[in-house]
Amino acid sequence: MRNKKAKLPGTTIIRACVVVFGIFLLLMGLRYMMTDMDDLIQNRRTQAEPSLMLRLPVERVFMDTEENAQSSLDSGQEAEGGEDAEDETLSETSSPSEQLPDKALSDEELFKEESPDQEPSDEVISDVQGDASPAEMPHPVPDETVENGGIDAAEHHYFVQVGSYHVRRNAENSASRLKEHSYPAEIRMIVRNGQTWHVVFAHGFAHEREAHEWAAHFREKEQREALVVQLSPSGYRLLRFMGN
Incomplete structure (x- = not known):
């Protein structure tokens, strides 16, 4: 124990x-x-x-x-x-009708200069005074492009100008509208300062006074500008109505 x-x-x-x-x-x-x-x-x-x-x-x-x-x-x-x-x-x-309205010419601006860097536009040309130089003389439209009913340039030297265009188609459209209203419209090609213009004439006359009277009637009826110009072998000249 x-x-x-x-x-x-x-x-x-x-x-x-x-x-x-x-x-x-x-x-x-x-x-x-x-x-x-x-x-x-x-x-x-x-x-x-x-x-x-x-x-x-x-x-x-x-x-x-x-x-x-x-x-x-x-x-x-x-x-x-x-x-x-x-x-x-x-x-x-x-659209010809919208793109190119008819542009009337003023007494002071028949042709207008354009700067070289700009595209040609349907503006009127300026500073035409007296006879044009031989290089700037108006050239008749080729026969194949003159429509029936045009003005006989051989019998008429005074023309009522109502528009000028760089593009010929626009001038043709303007002339066509004039013909629809029974005007014997015609297109002439004019070269000035290296630029080509297609000028629309509404009527042609053998005497200057008749052309001025008709232009006044046209302005009153159509409410658009119209100028009287002379086309001759010596040149292209703007004529002003001097009255009696």
């Missing part, structure tokens, strides 16, 4: 050590478990983040695609608008 009692303190110490060691192992196990759980959570986060990163570019590409599609649509609409504008411009340009 004494031996058993003597062994009790040692046994108690051993048991205490075992308990402490067991607690230590338990704590270490819990620590490892917590570490593993943290690693697992971290791995899951790491795996989840790339998927988000992968989705973002896809969404961005989709947005870019929509933007590009919208830009293409806008560009297409602008291009169609430009084509429509060009079509409208062409239609306006190709």
Whole structure:
């Protein structure tokens, strides 16, 4: 009995050590478990983040695609608008009645100079004073372009001028409208300062006074300007009515 009692303190110490060691192992196990759980959570986060990163570019590409599609649509609409504008411009340009209204001549401006860098326009030319030089003398329209019912230049030297154009088609349109109103209109081509003009005459006369009287009647009836000019072998001259 004494031996058993003597062994009790040692046994108690051993048991205490075992308990402490067991607690230590338990704590270490819990620590490892917590570490593993943290690693697992971290791995899951790491795996989840790339998927988000992968989705973002896809969404961005989709947005870019929509933007590009919208830009293409806008560009297409602008291009169609430009084509429509060009079509409208062409239609306006190709319409003789809208493009070239009849332009009357003033007493002071029969011909008008244009700067070299500008396109010829249907403006009247200016500064014709006295006879034209031989290089600027009016040239008759070729026979094949003179319509029936024109003025006989061999019998008439005084003409009532109602318009002048750079583009012959515009002069022809003006002459056609005059003929529709029973005027014996005619077109003559005049070269001045290197520019060609197509001049529209509404009527021709053998005497200057008759031409002035008819021009006055034409201005009153048609409400547009009309000038009397003389065409002769010596040149092209603007005539002013001096009265009696």
